Amino acid sequence: MLLIPCPYCGPRSELEFKHAGEAHITREPQVADDQAWGEFLYTRTNPKGIIAERWRHTSGCGRFFNCLRDTVSDNILATYKSGEPRPSLETSGEPSR
Amino acid sequence: MSGALRLPRGGRIDRNQPVRFTFDGRGYDGFVGDTLASALLSHGVHLLGRSFKYHRPRGILAAGAEEPNALVTVDRGGGRWTPNLRATQVELYEGLVAKSQNRWPSLAFDVGAVNSLVSPMLGAGFYYKTFMGPRFVKGAKLWADLFEPAIRRAAGLGEASRDPDPDHYATRFAHCEVLVVGSGPAGLAAATSAAQSGARVILCDENPVFGGSLADDNHAVIDGMAADAWAAATIEALAARPNVTLLPRTQAFGYYNHNLIGLNQRLTDHLAQPDHRAPRERLWQVRAKHVVLATGAIERPLVFPDNDRPGIMLASAGRTFLNRFGVKPGTRVVVATAHDSAYRAALDLAAAGVQIVRIVDLRESSEGALSVAAERAGLPIMRGATIVGTSGTTRVRGVRIGRVSGRHVTDLESLACDLVLMCGGWTPSVHLFSQSRGKLAYDEGSNSFLPGTPAQDQVSIGACAGTFGLAQILRDGHRAGHAVIKMAVEDRDFAVVGDDESTGAGFIGATPHDRDPTQVKAFVDFQNDVTAKDIALATREGFRSIEHIKRYTTTGMATDQGKTSNMNALGIASAELGRSVPSIGLTTFRQPYTPVTFGSFAGLSRDALFDPVRETAIHGWAAAHGARFEDVGLWKRAWFFSRAGEDMHAAVNRECQITRERAGLFDASTLGKIEVVGPDAAEFLNRLYTNSWTKLGVGKCRYGLMLNEAGFIMDDGVVGRIATDRFHVTTTTGGAPRVMAHMEDYLQTEFPDLKVWLTSTTEQWAVIAVQGPRAREMLAPLVDGLDISAETMPHMSLQVGTFQGVPMRLFRVSFTGELGFEVNVPADYGRAAWEALWAEGRKFDAVAYGTEAMHVMRAEKGYIIVGQDTDGTVTPDDAGMAWAVGKTKPDFVGKRSLGRPDLVAPNRKQIVGLMTDDPRTVLEEGAQIVGDPTPARGTHALGHVTSSYFSAVLGRSIAMAVVEGGRGRMGETLYIPMPSGSISAKIVKPVFYDLEGVRLNG
Structure with missing residues (x-):
């Protein structure tokens, strides 16, 4: 079970969170191309390695936030608030576990 | 009276507390501090079980958690029946009742042993070859129905209790800076040095008493104290610290992400008269900042022919029974070894008066201090030799030994004995390290996999890291306790006298013998009855990876997870394939380390506490008025209200009819x-x-x-x-x-x-739907003068007011098609408001109706239920609700998708009504709809029935469905094929009652 550092509440057990899919998927409803919209709806990267994903602290503050997680080791490299840019890992400091 | 093989003194048992127990109905005695295994051994009882597949007589192999053979069932009565317990871990208490398993009619005479005679049929891949093959031939059904169940029944472990578990179980979350797993010398030293820093320390050990290998040691002296006295003093000092939690009888069974460790603490199983109000076990979920693994090592058996007879055990187990429990495991012993540590066992046994018949050392030479000491003590040692066979049925009676010469064995000799101790060397217990996703590295010199770089904040010390000298272990432990909490390391040297320094080396694989390899059984995995020749056969049949060999032969797949067998299986595969051990791989270590009860995992989540039950404020009233409830999510909803003699059908018909005729009350609080x-x-x-x-x-x-x-x-x-x-x-x-x-x-x-x-x-408002032509009449006297006339309060309006003085939000809405209101009052007043409305309704015999009547009435009006008439592929247009879509809005969630080609394609499934030609026929919800009354197999379905009821008001059945291009098929007849023949039905608009919708506006 992961230990997830909520950017609002600090480290909490995974039990308190719900996963909410990949992060930084931009919603652009004005897009004309059906193919592009279809990819927005259904295509995700599913990488082996570092993924930016969304979590919600459902049993805590209720906030959605973003998280960089290594899908191989499950180590969480950074968490940050929704709307903030994806941090570059060189500057994100000590990996948190 | 104590067992004849009990030493007059010594051992960590309480001789002032004798206890009586039974095994297979026969009475024995022992002492508090004994295990079932040690107590039985004190009476010379070695036969404890029958093997899994061949039903061979089996005894005690080990002295701890790794025991593969001696599995027993403990029966405490009243449903407290636990199978598959390792006799080496069952603590003795007054009145213990234990039974052997997998035998019929008795342990000594077991009919299943006939399996041994047909054993050539039961080799590697037996299950795959026989259970899969014959299905494709004629008569396969006979095989599947008759033979397969019989074979599966014959191969088995203990039976589970058929009664509900009467015990309860606790769950606890804990946090600490340092969790130390294992309380041997490494763990004690680490816990002590970590605790001195003030860190919160949890120390757990699977055994009832801390000390690990120190409890078996009558020899070493640490800082001037005997090893076990040093251990006791160290534990006492730890226990006195407020920042240390000691958890004996606690198995660390799983290592999960981010340093979460699962511990199973056994609380009452060792007590003669447990308080049944106390939990039987406690599941700990410990989140540790740092973890120190001091899990020790497990001794390997030697794989020689017939190495499984009762009375053949690991050398360290023999020493444990002698020193920890004061029991001589035999009187005349042959020791077979490939490692120096067995000499310590031989020396201890000799000192206790056990006759050492011969020490047979597989190695040509050994200059270790222990073998020198054994030689000096005059023990008969034969080097470069091995056991090639054993005799005896329910107890070993003798061995044949010989000199190893390449792959052959010469100079055979028979020796009589009643105990064989064997030692192939030591396998570090890297299970938890591996579960934590740390990578293992193979160490050629010691024939073992050792912890490599940890994947989490963790360190392995002591024998589990391949360190075997006591002084070194203590030094490493002390250092680790400081280092994990990033304190400056101050090395401390422990003064150790009598340190049996050694390595984990020894031998892996099958030992040489002179016998027909297709005939002999040299066991690798004792619990799953896998022999050396099974593994050799698997390699001949083309299996190369140990993961495949494991599944094909089932080696390492038993409940002991190959604790004593994995390395020998690898050694055999390596020799057969001529490839190095690491190139064959290592099987994955999985949680749990030892079996954990389901009760422990379930904890409090059972019976009424499994899930919360949600009841509305009106629930009690409904229950008192004949309601049957249905589950909707976690909610209990009143389904229908049954009057005397009414079945569901009659009740629902009545509820619908009276609501439409007069009025009905419905609890919509959910x-x-x-x-x-x-x-x-x-x-x-x-x-x-x-x-x-x-x-x-x-x-x-x-x-x-x-x-x-x-x-x-x-x-x-x-x-x-x-x-x-x-x-x-x-x-x-x-x-x-x-x-x-x-x-x-x-x-x-x-x-x-x-x-x-x-x-x-949701839970703040109680909601009462008042529906029907006389709804206003019911409500008006109760709303404190609020004007609810049709003029002031038309359909789809709301007013905020009071209901008999209580705050109210009143909606004029309808899910029945009748004049209707929904009264929202604070939940605490829900029942009172309901009863007030009910009293008004009684004046003209209104009804209370449940969810079934609600469903029927809404279907009569064609109102959809999301999730029943829709399934996640239905658009507003499919549902006939394009009118609800604000087309001029620049954006709303889903708007862009409504323009996608697939969502505007012709012939999409649309919601329609269905009227069966026979008005009495009620269609099955979910039934498929086709255009052909006698559809061929594979006919394309045009859609399916989503809602179907009998409408009492209309006197006929009605249904809703999704059908391709449905709105363009009005009047068309389609077919619903059923086992009894096709049912014909006409497509209609999904409105069956009050088509003009005038009743709403009453």
Whole structure:
């Protein structure tokens, strides 16, 4: 079970969170191309390695936030608030576990 | 009376507390501090079980958690029946009742042993070859029905109790800076040095008494104290510290992400008279900042022919029984070894008066201090030799030994004995390290896999890291205790006298012998009856990876997970394939380390506490008035109200008829309710619902349709505007949490610019639907003078007022097609409001109706239920609700998707009504619909029935369905094929009652 550092509440057990899919998927409803919209709806990267994903602290503050997680080791490299840019890992400091 | 083989003194047992117990109905005695295994050995009882597949007599191999053979069932009565316990871990208490397993009619005479005679049929891959093959030939059914169950029954472990578990179990979460797993010398030293820093330390050990290998040691002296006295003093000092938690009888069974360790603490199984109000076990979920693994090592058996007879055990186990329990495991012993540590066992046994018949050392030479000491003590040692066979049935009676010469064995000799101790060397217990995803590295010199770089904040010390000298272990432990908490390391040297320094080396694989390799059984995996020749056969049949060999032969797949067998299996595969051990791989170590009871995992989550039960404020009234309830999510909803002699059908018919004729009351409290508040509330709803809300006046309601981003209907409900900046949103009963999360998601991440606050009010409001032509008459006397006339309060309006003095939000809405109101009052007043309305209704015999009548009445009007008539692929247009979509709105969730080619394609499935030609026939919900009355197999289905009821008001059946191009098929006859033949039905509009909708406006 992961230990997830909520950017609002600090480290909490995974039990308190719900996963909410990949992060930084931009919603652009004005897009004309059906193919592009279809990819927005259904295509995700599913990488082996570092993924930016969304979590919600459902049993805590209720906030959605973003998280960089290594899908191989499950180590969480950074968490940050929704709307903030994806941090570059060189500057994100000590990996948190 | 104590067992004849009990030493007059010594051992960590309490000789002042004798206890009596039974094994297979026969009485024995022992002492508090004994295990079932040690007590039985003190009476010379070695036969404890029958093997899994061949039903061979089996004894005690080990002295701890790794025991593969001696599995027993402990029966405490009253459903307290636990199978498959290792006799080496069952603590003795007064009145213990233990039974052997997998034998019939008795342990000494077991009919299943006939399996040994047909053993050539039961080799590697037996299950695959026999259970899969014959299915494809004639008569396969006979095989599957008759033979397979018989074979499966014959191969088995203990039986589970058929009664519910009467015990209860506790769960605990804990945090600490340092968790130390294992209380041997390494663990004790680490816990002590970590505790001295003030860190919170948890020390756990599977055994009842801390000390690990020190409890077996009569020899070493640490800092001037005997090893076990040093251990006792160290434990006492730890126990006195407020920052240290000691957990004996606690198995660390699983290592999970981010340093979460699962511990299973056994609390009452060792007690003669446990208080049954106390939990039997406690599951600890420990989140540790640092973990110190001091899990020790497990001795390997030697794989020689017939190495499984009762009386053949690991050398260290023999020493443990002698030193820890004061029991001589035999009187005349042959020691077979490939490692120096067995000499210590031989020396201890000799000192206790056990005759050492011969020490047979596989190695040509050994200059270790222990073998020198054994030689000096005059023990008969034969080097470069091995055991090639054993005799005896329920107890070993003798061995044949010989000199190893290449792959052959010469100079054979027979020796009589009643005990064989064997030692192939030591396998570090890297299970938890491996579970933590640390990579293992193979160490050629010691024939073992050792912890490599840890994947988590953790360190392995002592024998589990391949360190075997006591002084070194203590030094490493002390250092680790400091290092993990990043304290400056101050090395400490422990003064150790009598340190049996050694390595984990030794031998892996099968030992050489002179016998027909196709005939002998040299066991590798004792619990799953896998022999050396099974593994050799698997390699001949083309298996190369140990993961495949494991599954094909089942080696290492038993409940002991190959603790004693994995390395020998690898050694054999390596020799057969001529490839190095690491190139064959290592099987994955999985949780749990030893079996954990289901009760422990379930904890308090059982019976009434398995899930919360949600009841409305009106539940008690409904229960008292004959309601049958149905589960909707976690809610209990009144399904129908049965009067004396009524079945469900009659009750539902009555409820529908009287509601339409006069009036009915319905508990709608479970509807999801969300208060949407803020200056941008209307704009927020504009973006979350298809409808437009800007122009909805205060005091008005509107039916809202919610789509997901893909354009499909996800929820619906009535939304009322309480004020310009305040909306009362309702959702479906089951959809409430999903809708709330959906709204929060968009509010927080897509539209954070909107000033809106969302609050779930589902449980704050009790909701009572008052429906029917006389609904107003029922309600009017109770609303404290509020004008609820049709002129002031038309359909789809709301008023805020009071209900007999209680705050009320009154909606004029209808899910029945009748004149209707929904009374919202604070939940605490729900029952009182209901009873007041009921008293009014009694004046003209109104009814209370349940969810089934609600479903029938809404279907009569063609109102959809999201999740029943829709399934996540239905658009507003498919549902015939294009009118609810605000086409001029620039954006709402799902709008862009509604323009995708697939969503505007012709011939999509649309919601329609169905009328069966025979009005008495009620269709099956979910039944497929086709165009052909006698469809061939594979005929394309045009759609399916989504809702189907008998309508008492109409005197006939009605149904709703989704059908391809349905709205263009009005009047067409389609067919619903059923096992008894096709049912014909006509496509109609999905409105069956009051087609003009005049009743709503009464």
